[in-house]
Amino acid sequence: MSSTEETLEVERARAQIVAIIEEIQRLAGGNTSEAEFFGGLLDRALAAMEAVGGLVWLLGEGGRVEPVCHSRLEYTGIGGSPEAEKAHSALVQAVFNAPSGLLIPPGAQVTGQDGNALAENPTGLLVIAAPFNRGGDRAGLIEIFHHPNQDDVQRGYLLFLEQLAGVAAGYLDRRQMVSLDQQQTALSQVERFSRAVHESLDPIATAFVLANEARRIIGCDRVSVLVKRRRTLRLEAVSGQESVERRASAVQAIESLVRVVARAGEPLWHPDPARELPPQIEEELEHYIDESHATALAIIPLEKPRPTPVVKPGGVDAVAVAKAEAAPRTVPEPIAALVAEWFSSSTFDGSKRARVDLVAEHGKVAIANALVHTSLPLYPLINLAGKSRVLTTARNLPRTVLATLAALATVVALVFVPAELRLEGKGTLEPVHRRDVFAGIDGVVEAVAEGVEHGAQVKDGQLLATLRNTDVEVAIADLLGRKASSQEQ
Structure with missing residues (x-):
């Protein structure tokens, strides 16, 4: 192959790499989930590098590094035995804490700053690892398994993977900013809701x-x-x-x-x-x-x-706290x-x-x-007064307050201050025992005895009135007439 053809081949490879990186950047700029983004990143990386398989790791809860996606692991040999899985886990932890990306040939060891071995590549493949950060802190790792190749080609693989790691770091930073914005928006909504309610x-x-x-x-x-x-x-x-x-x-x-x-x-x-x-x-x-x-x-x-519970000068009242936290009886x-x-x-x-x-x-x-x-x-009275704009204006407010106080004072005085009550009127004394007195015969009252008046006291046998009975007079006249007739005969 001539130098011109080699140059064209390099340019085509570079253009292909740039296109893949731009495609992943567009994927990172969209509204995609972590699993969707890292799955797309891994698939494109494996296709571009023609690699055997790979994983993407993220820092989870409790500080554990956990895989978020993987592809074609059955060809890597890391799941062949429990020993291989344990050795691979130690390798991932060592590479995750490394300051930069690493190329780890088959059977090679990863050493720490003191020169002691931290882990070993348990596979027969080249491990290409590139960690990435989020907000300045280590957040994840891209791990690719590839067949060993020339040194310059392997360094090219690592350079390409580090560029992808940079895109992944930017994606996580944007997601963090979006999450913070959403949290801030939610807090603002809750604050407005609290004020309004x-x-x-x-x-x-x-x-x-x-x-x-x-x-x-x-x-x-x-x-x-x-x-x-x-x-x-x-x-x-x-x-x-x-x-x-x-x-x-x-x-x-x-x-x-x-x-x-x-x-x-x-x-x-x-x-x-x-x-x-x-x-x-x-x-x-x-x-x-x-x-x-x-x-x-x-x-x-x-x-x-x-x-x-109210905080007293000597501290919180333990009894009040216990009552407040106790479950209600009903x-x-x-x-x-x-x-x-x-x-x-x-x-x-x-x-x-x-x-x-x-x-x-x-x-x-x-x-x-x-x-x-x-x-x-x-x-109700206070609410009515509060709704009246005329009574609560600055000019009328003192008068309203005075009138309200006067009304309250009047009500209090009527309720609590005793007062003498006097009533005047005319009436008639009535006897406890009343008896009706009747004459033995019917007649017309000709005269009332002297000193006898309504309500006066009388005695037994006292003359009260003189009666004239017309029936008796008629009977007497009739008898006298008969007597005279008899004498004439």
Whole structure:
């Protein structure tokens, strides 16, 4: 082969390498998972180098180096025996901690800075290893098995693999930045949610904000909030709706379901194959799903938060801490309930449950504060005064305060200051015993005895009045007439 042909061959190889690196860089710039990216990187590296096989290792939890992908390991011989696997693991650990990439011929040893042997290549192949970092810390390793070749060719393999390791490091750095950005975005959303849900002390307004803001945090399709009103849980807010139509069958169904779940005292996650529901909950759940067509839902009863022990000058009160952490003797009645629904998902992963629990924790504190605020004495009057802009303007505020204090002072005086009450009126004394007195015969009163008046005292046998009986007079006249007639005869 002439020098010109060799130059052209080198240029073609260099162009091929550049094309492969650019292709891997495009893969790294996309929204790909670690397994997808490193799998594509390994396949392209093996094809470009015409290698036997290879692995990509990443630093996992606990500081262990674990494989994220591999290819054609059955041709490498590292799984032929437990001894070979153990020797290969030691080799990976030694190369992972090396300051740069290494070429390890068959049977060669890797030595440390003190010159002592750390590991040995247990295969009959050339091991080409290139570690890569993430954020300045060692994060992974690309390991390729190749047939031994000339020294300059092997150095070319190592140089190519180190370039791929640089692309892998850039990919991990970008993923770390994206993860940090996502965490920052999530923290900002939670902060805005916390401020919004604690802004109002009105239970209905708090429930409305909780329903709409929680939907964004959880990432579900609908959130409903029920608040305890008149000793029962009532639906007060639904995300995306300005009001609640209480006569709707879906509203009545969700209220019945939540009340049954609240009496049980445990959250409900549906579907949950690991939990067998009581018949009363299962019946209400099926009825509500028929009404709402939800494929997944979570019902979280919101209990009144326990008081936090106050730190005293001498330290935390151990008794108060024990009472706060002790389990309640009875199932506490919830003050509200949070219902999250999905219409296109039927599974609950750890992130979904964590977001629902986070929203529920903030929600129960906000609603509890609002309910305590509205239960204060004279709250309706204070609330009405607070809503009146005329009474609370800067010019009228002193007068409003004075009038309120005067009204309160008047009420207090009427309740606690004793006062003498005197009433005047006319009346008649009535005897304890009353008897009606009648004359022995009928007649007309001709005269009342002197000194006899209404209400006067009298004695037995005293003359009270003189009567004239006309019947007696008629009888006497009749007798006298008969007598005169008899005498004339």
